[in-house]
Amino acid sequence: MSTLPTPPRPRPVDIIIPVYKGLEETRLCLESVLATLPAADGLIVIDDHSPDPALVAYLKDRAAGDRRIRLLHNPENLGFVGTVNRGMALEPERDVLLLNSDTEVAGDWVARLRAAAYADRRIGTVTPFSNNATICSWPRFCQDNPLPPGLDVAGVDRAFAAANPGLSIDIPTGVGFAFYIRRDCLDEVGLFNAEAFGKGYGEENDFCRRAHHRGWRNVLAADTFVYHSGNVSFGVNQERLDSAMRQLLALHPDYRRVVQLHINQDPAQNMRWRAALGILRQSALPVLLFVTHNHGGGTLSHVHELAKALEGRAWGLLLTPGPRNTAVVTLPASLGGDALPFDLEQDWDGLLDLLRYAGVNRLHLHHMLGVPERLLDLPEQLSIPFDFTAHDFHAGCPRVMLCGPGSRYCGQPEERALCDACLAQAPKTEAGDITSWRAAMVARLSRAERLFAPSADTANRLKRMLPALSFRAIPHPDAQGLATNAPPPLLRPCGTTEPLRILVLGALSRAKGADLVEATAREAARGDLPLEIHLLGYGYRPLHRARGRLTAHGRYHPEEIAGHLERIAPHVAWLPAGWPETYSYTLSEVMAAGLPVVVSDLGAPPERILGRPLSWVLPWNVDASTAAAFFGRLRAGEIPASPEAPALSPQSTPRVDFYREGYLAEVFPEKARARLPEREIGELIGQALDRAGARRRRLQCWGDLKVVRQRIWRSLITLLAHPSLFPLVSRIPVSFQERLKRLIKG
Incomplete structure (x- = not known):
């Protein structure tokens, strides 16, 4: 009868820290190690002929004051590989733990790494999680990450220890910033290859692949986190990286394939999730759940912007409908922003448990379009209060934009029969009649603690449709930045033969003015007016170029706008919307760019440009001939440089600092959670x-x-x-x- 082999007895370990540059980073590293060093383990610090006299002096003084430090000095610079090889050869009966001098450690990190190393007879190397460790990185996989706001190394490490106790996964290679090697593995595989990898980079990857081919396992210890500044002490340059990769591939031709396979499978994803949820759970900050549709646009922009504005004061989880009857939970951006889908039937209880475990104690509903009833009922399921923001008019009309089947503003008729007749036409909506629709919305939204609208115009229109509800006019968070940081608009004069370049930004539907823009360009061509319209975006259909008077520049990313504006050099921006926009991030973009602007006299835009110089208002139903004539007179300097926006009463003037000052202060959310064992x-x-x-x-x-x-x-x-x-x-x-x-x- 066969018996299982006796597990090897854990050995003491020598922590080996090679040092070359980075006085402050080295000081933080040594102090954190000394504060956590087990009594039976050793600390070897090797000065690799540092060129920094202050650093050398610090090492000598620190070692003289603490007998636990064994300080060695290389008579000449050996580089990282030669230095750690020297350290690994000193005590042949001990394991080794290579630690970069730009790291910080916390808690019983050594004990956890040692436990991971001896969890199996054939585990040879162990690497912890870190913020800067490629395939062992957190919160974003394979990226360099800052620590989340308000968190320190000890707090993050505690979350990992609590979330993933004793858990590990196999990885194709360890990462050398904090690299535990069992002595029996080191004896069999040999030291690092100094001949091939010179001053450093690639040596631990080569060691791990050599170990793997001899039957040893390389693992990630999921219960340990070590902070890593990155490339401070020894540093790397691109030439060395390229050379090391060539050497690595020459020795291990399958290296890239096995690493890419690991990245594609990402087996540590759930462990990163568990740690992130643990951070939410242990945090003293409120945890908010933002629920919205999955159509993107301005609604999602606001949600991300709100989460950013609250960073360091609250956590924001995002929940949206997903494909095939799923709900997608997305972590806060500072915790990785990773998303996972939960089946609304099979995993409903698991989703509720996750939200309770994370400590969600307030929900903010941002849209109900296409959101399953189960998600809308989460406040009752979790026994938490909720707020609602109206980003359009869906709560009062299933047409959403107050436009009928012809994509034209309906004028908000008082006669409900007219609304019912509109809803009966194609394209069909999810509502039967407007009365039932609005009654259902009032029944749900009357349970909200706070109702927000991004403009006074929106709040007033919703009040007309839903008189039982009262919405507060609260501009989006970017309004405060625009109020204090946006440059004053400047209208550059046109040269004698230079056309007036008109910028139209965004994706244009019929309701957003695509047909009007095209017709205005045609009118300019017909009348030979010195006008050019530049659509930075695209239309709902191909738009006629009107003999070069209309240029569509196509899709863009927000970070590309400045470059496009530099190339186009527009004189004025035009927002030709034919529906009462509730806020308009497009307007925010052009205001931030310091452009003069022309808007329709409908919705939030005229309210937002009130008092802004070089800003004008056109009728929302203006015809192309009038629009072209207006821009022609603007080019000729015949238009007064002042807005024609309606005045607002002091009571209805929105408060632009609300999300930074009052949003949390009003409700003082408590961290009361429904906990399970x-x-x-x-x-x-x-x-x-x-x-x-x-x-x-x-x-x-x-x-x-x-x-x-x-x-x-x-x-x-x-x-x-x-x-x-x-x-x-x-x-x-x-x-x-x-x-x-x-x-x-x-």
Whole structure:
């Protein structure tokens, strides 16, 4: 009868810290190690012929005052590889723990790494989590990360220890910033390859692959976190990185493949999630749950902006509907921003447990369009209060933008029969009649503690539709920055033959003025007016170029706007919306750029430009001839440089600093949580995260198909935008274009 081999007895370990540069980083590292060093373990500090006299003096003074430090000096610079090889050869009966001098450690980190190393007979190396450790990085995988605001190394390490006790996973290679090597593995595999890797970089990867081929395991200790500044002491340059990678691939041709396979599978994702949830759980800050639709746009921009404004004072989890009856939970950006889908049937209890475990104690509902009833009922399920922000008019009208089937502003008729007649027309809405719709909305929203609208205009319009509710006009967080930091607008004069360049920003639907922009460009061409319209974005259909008077520059990312504006050099921006916009981040962009602006006399924009120089208002239903004539007179300097916006009463003037000053202070949320026993909830969270991770991988396949469809649609749009095809495209009914779009994009 065979017996299992006796597990090896854990050995003492020597912590080896090579030092070259970085006095302050080295001081922090040594103090943190000395504060946590087990009595039976050793600390070896090796000065690799440092060029910094202050650093050398500090090492000598510190070692003289603490007998636990064994300080060695290299008579010449050996580089990282030669230095740690010297240290690893000193005590042949001890394990080694290589530690960069730009790290900080906390708690019983050595004991946890040692426990991971001896959890299996064939574990040879152990690497902890860190903020800057490629495949062992947290919160964002394979990225360099700052510590989340308000957290220190000890707090993060405690969260890892509590969230992932004793857990580890196999990794293709360790990372050398904090690298535990068992002595029996080191004896079998040999020291680092100084000949191949010279001054450093790639040596631990080579060691791990050599160990792997001899049957040793390299693992990530999921219960330990070590902070790593990165490249402070020895540093690396691109030439050395390239040389090391060539050497590594020459010795291990499969290296890139096995690492990429690990990255694709990302087996540590759930462990990062558990640590992030642990940080939320142990935090003294309130944890907010933002619930919204999955259509992106200004609503999602506001949610991200709000979370950023609250950073360091509250945590914000995001919950949105996902594909195939899922709800997607997204972590705060400072905790990685990772997202996982939970099946609303199979994983509903797991989702509730996760939200309770994280300590969610307030919900902020940002939209109800397409949001499953179960998610809307979460305040009752979790026994927490909630707020609601109206980002459009969905609460009062399922048409959302107050535009009828022809995409034209309806005027908000008082007669409900007119609303019912509108809803009965195609495209169909989810409402039967307007009275029932509004009654259901009032029943739900009357339970909210606070109702917000991003402008006084929006609040007033909602009051007309839902008189039982009162919305507070609170501009989005960017309003405060614009009020204090936006440059004053400047209207540059046009040269004698220079056209007035008009910027139109964003994706233009019919309601947002696509047809008006095209018709105005045609009018300018017909009248030979010195005007050019530049659409930085795209239309709901290909727009006619009107003999060069209209240029569509296509999609853009927000961070690219400044570069585009520098190339286009617009004189004025135009927001031609034909619906009462509730805020308009597009307006924020052009105001931040210091551009003069022309807006429609409808919705929030005229309210927002009140008192702003070089800002004008046109009727929302202006015709192309009038618009072209207006811009022609603007070019000629015939338009007074003052806004024609309606005045607001002091009572209705929105408070721009609310989200930074009053949003949290008003409610003083408590950290009261519905807790389950720690071990039970930990197991439930682990199971829920495991299922969610598997579901995410399945949905990625579905997402890949969606990307292909998006590319086909964009290619078709580009083709149809060609001027030679315009006569044909203009004859295709819009309804058919929409059906074709839905067919291709799925």
